Amino acid sequence: MQLQFERVTKSFGDLKVIDTFDTTIRDGEIVALVGPSGCGKSTLLHMVAGLQHATDGQVKAEGRPVERPAPERTLVFQEHALYPWMTLRENVALALEFQGRPATEARKEACQWLARVKLDGFEDYHPHQVSGGMRQRCALARAFIARPKVLLLDEPFGALDALTRLTLQSVLKDLIEEERPTVVLVTHDVDEALYLADRVLVFSHRPARVLKEITLGHIPKTHDLSAFAGIRREVLSLLGIDTQAQETERQTEKGDVQ
């Protein structure tokens, strides 16, 4: 499913968080949005999901303006989005039950999806009984079971430790390769963006504007990102993280470094 952002602007009162954002995301493309926290990346994601609306401009899915949430555009939250009163199986099955599928059938399919994210044996556990990484695996299963055409990820692994994050990124990559949804990923983690995405958009501080667009293409990648060291350095400098690099970059490019 193709996504279009047409001159999207969003303000909360006097506070402008997104300033005329324009881009088109192709069907099956994996796009990462990277930027400082509070810059409105998540707001963009929520607009695609239909949870929030643009103050000005339009978000379109397959040419039609997005008005309300729909299961074909699903969102994975950072954490705590699983229902604590349900087991992992029930949490995953819920996505199908909300679409009118019978509970027994939904639970059977939920078990298959839990197995796909290597959570077989934990079907009857409650979220607080398993680790944060397992909870996010379950959240991925809950998102993928509905066979979404658009998968929106809002810092899905932001609360995990570094090692678990790497594992989960691989799990996610495999699922995306098999299911081929259009993916929009919001992340703080530059490596995560480079590892998963075909295209990376680097945002400025509020109001968010695109500082840089990096097209990597859909190429096979491993966690060894040494081939992308140059791009990585550039993104970090744009984000104002690596000051040394920033100084060098500043001479070569007149970017909007904060």
Add this chain to the structure above:
Amino acid sequence: MSNTVTGVASKRAYVLAIVLILFFWQVAAWFLPSFLMPDVHVALIRLWRELGSAEFYRGLGNSMGRLGAGYGAALLAGIVLGLVGGTLNSVRSTLKAAIIILQSIPSIAWVPLFLILMGFGNMPIIVVVAVGAFFPTALSVMNATESVERVHIDAARVMGASRMQMLKRVYFPAVTPELITGAQLAFGNAWRALISAEMIVGFSAGLGKSLAYSGEIADMTGVMTNILVIAVLAAVIDQVILERIKYRLLRYQYL
């Protein structure tokens, strides 16, 4: 497990408290003449005899029926109004203010109104019980509904939940812990309302009527026996039945 340890400790505390209460009662009985304050064992013997009489069970049955009808209706209405009121931002604060004002009226104060409105019978007692139990239930459900986590609501919307599915599968289970606390508070109110309404209205047999009658004929053993029954029943319903329901519904929190 810490739960079972605290369970045993709280049971021991209860037994100690009961012994202490009975002890003070007995001390009072030693100092007062027996027609003013009967000995504990005298009341217990009377209770034992009562437990064998059909009249006692008729009163108990009537009271429990009124409690069940009033308390049950109040829970149902409180849950519905609490959920709906809690999700409608426009009416929430007004509704909440109205409940807070109305809840400050002792439920027994409604007796004269309902007695005239509905006539002498079971109905005014049931309604007074319901009024007593409704407000704490509605208020606790409404407050809990208001503070359901944003991400839980958004997640359901993203998964395509309808409004009804959202209420049933997300809001209701999310507010259950607070609902149970509210329901226990509501039970206390309902119980007080029941006994006092029965004492005032005095329609057919019932625990409250039996207590009021004993008082009228200056049968202090009867008074103390009735108080004993009322206290034990309340404790059993609250501590055994409601606690057990709470544990079952919130089992996921104890695992």
